[in-house]
Amino acid sequence: MTALFNFQSLLLVLLLTICTSTYAHYVFPGIMDRNKDNYLVGPFWKCARVGERLSPYVGIACVVMAVVEFVG
Structure with a gap:
């Protein structure tokens, strides 16, 4: 089953995308700010x-998802 059809996996992918994008913006702010309309x-x-x-x-939310993954 792919992450799109499993709600828990979809939330996990969304959280990881948010965290990764935030880190990438912190490291390379000029690239993301320059291309924000792309x-x-x-x-x-x-x-x-x-x-x-x-x-x-x-x-x-990341801590909650980690606990849910660990328990479940």
Whole structure:
């Protein structure tokens, strides 16, 4: 079953995308800011914004998903 059809896996992929995009924006801010209107880099720029502005909630969600993966 792919991650698109399993809700738990979809949430995990979304959280990992947000975390990775936030880290990439922290390391290479110029590349992502310059191409934020690009159809290829734009969604990752938006994920980086979500990760920067909602970082406590994203961190809590990552811990919850880790516990769910460990228990389940």
